[in-house]
Amino acid sequence: MAVAQNQVEVQGGDQKLHTLEGYSYDHFRQPPKKSIGKTIATMRRRQEESLWKYSSQPLKQPLLKKLIGKEELSQEACVCFLAIMKYMGDYPSRQVVPASDLSDQIFEPALKEDILRDEIYCQILKQMTGNRSVDSMDRGWELLWLATGCFAPSTNLLKEVTQFLQSRSNNTTAADCLNRLQKTLRNGTRKYPPHQVEVEAIRNKMTQILHKVYFPDDTNQAFEVASSTRAKDFCQNIADRLELKSAEGFSLFVKIADKVISVPEGDFFFDFVRHLTDWIMKARQGNNAPTPMSYQVFFMKKLWTSTVPGKDINADIMFHYHQELPKLIRGYHRCSVEEAAQLAACIYRVRHGNDTSKLQSDTNLLKELLPGSVFDEMRPEDWRKQISVYHESDYGQSDKDAKIKFLKIIYQWPTFGSAFFEVKQTTEANLPETLLIAINKLGVNLIDRETKELLVTYPFTKISNWSSGNSYFHMTIGNLVRGSKLLCETPLGYKMDDLLTSYISLMLTTMNKQRTVRRH
Numbered sequence: 001m002a003v004a005q006n007q008v009e010v011q012g013g014d015q016k017l018h019t020l021e022g023y024s025y026d027h028f029r030q031p032p033k034k035s036i037g038k039t040i041a042t043m044r045r046r047q048e049e050s051l052w053k054y055s056s057q058p059l060k061q062p063l064l065k066k067l068i069g070k071e072e073l074s075q076e077a078c079v080c081f082l083a084i085m086k087y088m089g090d091y092p093s094r095q096v097v098p099a100s101d102l103s104d105q106i107f108e109p110a111l112k113e114d115i116l117r118d119e120i121y122c123q124i125l126k127q128m129t130g131n132r133s134v135d136s137m138d139r140g141w142e143l144l145w146l147a148t149g150c151f152a153p154s155t156n157l158l159k160e161v162t163q164f165l166q167s168r169s170n171n172t173t174a175a176d177c178l179n180r181l182q183k184t185l186r187n188g189t190r191k192y193p194p195h196q197v198e199v200e201a202i203r204n205k206m207t208q209i210l211h212k213v214y215f216p217d218d219t220n221q222a223f224e225v226a227s228s229t230r231a232k233d234f235c236q237n238i239a240d241r242l243e244l245k246s247a248e249g250f251s252l253f254v255k256i257a258d259k260v261i262s263v264p265e266g267d268f269f270f271d272f273v274r275h276l277t278d279w280i281m282k283a284r285q286g287n288n289a290p291t292p293m294s295y296q297v298f299f300m301k302k303l304w305t306s307t308v309p310g311k312d313i314n315a316d317i318m319f320h321y322h323q324e325l326p327k328l329i330r331g332y333h334r335c336s337v338e339e340a341a342q343l344a345a346c347i348y349r350v351r352h353g354n355d356t357s358k359l360q361s362d363t364n365l366l367k368e369l370l371p372g373s374v375f376d377e378m379r380p381e382d383w384r385k386q387i388s389v390y391h392e393s394d395y396g397q398s399d400k401d402a403k404i405k406f407l408k409i410i411y412q413w414p415t416f417g418s419a420f421f422e423v424k425q426t427t428e429a430n431l432p433e434t435l436l437i438a439i440n441k442l443g444v445n446l447i448d449r450e451t452k453e454l455l456v457t458y459p460f461t462k463i464s465n466w467s468s469g470n471s472y473f474h475m476t477i478g479n480l481v482r483g484s485k486l487l488c489e490t491p492l493g494y495k496m497d498d499l500l501t502s503y504i505s506l507m508l509t510t511m512n513k514q515r516t517v518r519r520h
Helices: 021-027 040-049 071-088 099-112 114-127 134-148 155-166 172-187 196-203 231-241 269-287 313-329 337-352 357-361 365-369 380-393 399-411 493-519
Strands: 008-010 016-018 210-214 220-224 250-256 259-262 296-301 419-425 434-440 443-448 454-458 463-468 472-477 484-489
Touching: 016 155, 021 155, 071 099, 071 114, 071 134, 099 114, 099 134, 099 196, 114 134, 114 155, 134 172, 134 196, 155 172, 196 269, 220 231, 231 250, 231 269, 250 269, 259 493, 296 313, 313 337, 313 399, 337 357, 337 365, 337 380, 337 399, 357 380, 365 380, 419 493, 434 493, 463 493, 472 493
Parallel strands: 210 296
Antiparallel strands: 008 016, 210 220, 250 259, 250 296, 419 434, 419 484, 434 443, 443 454, 463 472, 472 484
């Protein structure tokens, strides 16, 4: 093994900067043979031929020996190096390529082929060694920041990268890169290249990414999201700040174009958004539609298995009330006239407190207080009288009290905490053609859309298979061979599929925990 006596680069005063020179003796391919001449031109060329140092010329072969002989990967490595040069401004290009496109070219191959990961780190560190351009070095730090949030180098190279960063501790990005590298080692490798938000952040010298999150009560807050943040951690951070008793059942949702999709708790947040953006862009390529780059993030209750009104007051006030209210007004629940009047009094109190003047004067207000399914069962003046009676009986109660009372009434119904879907079914002759399907903690519930009568409930334990597509949702009840099938036409099949998967996954996890407890 070669002795790395000259593996430091002196730069200003006595500060010694670690380089890849020593590492290159054992791991880099042999540089091209040098001529003996001592002209200035050949001396300059010799400097260029030190593979571990900055080069103004593209690579014709990869740096690492382990890639030699692997033709496709070697070509990929050279393409990556050219993209690094373009990103850092070391390679003149007539066409301006967006930074996020170049970062894709650099990191995507290494995420698909882990043998390329060390090569990418070596190429970036090479271009940051002996580089006299301040602008180019700034861009190099950006790439290193992005790399450390995507994947870690192998054990051998990790030591070199760490020393490279530690010896440049006067650069604020170096410390952040070390921190990101430790998080990546702990949390694992990303599936997708950095999202445009991450690239834009570091381009603007912002190493802390704050992301706005919207809540059902029409408020929003900004939360820090790192490259290594998984959805589960993000949910926990939100729950902690909002002082919720538990993050269980809550989920992040990304709204992009015309879809709202739940983020799987194990996914890296930026990976999921990247995957979703790419998927929608591909789906719209043939439509000449504008590229949908903007998105919004929502935090809401998704699984209502353990939700009991009054148990978590903050969750009731911010989430449960505001998520249940629209379902009631749309007429999805089966509701008596008396219950409707009680609930309307709660809704009115939340909005207007003890003042009843608006109830008497605003002719359109009743439609905002009552379910459409019962609205015509009484005359407007009779509804006002009935609502006023219930409102007066709760005189002095706060809007928070009214929200919890509202939830406690709906909690008694079998459709509490449901996600509702209007579908057209084509398999069961004894069922209406148009159905309302409610998915909740009890299972999959089929409801008559007109009468709101609960026709049948399929517990999760009876559902053996399900699938979805752009315009359908299919489900098998009972035995896969002899069981009955429910085929539905709906553009929201993806949501039904995801919700069913999540509820059944939670059910299985709970059952496994109970078995473990019994064994012990």
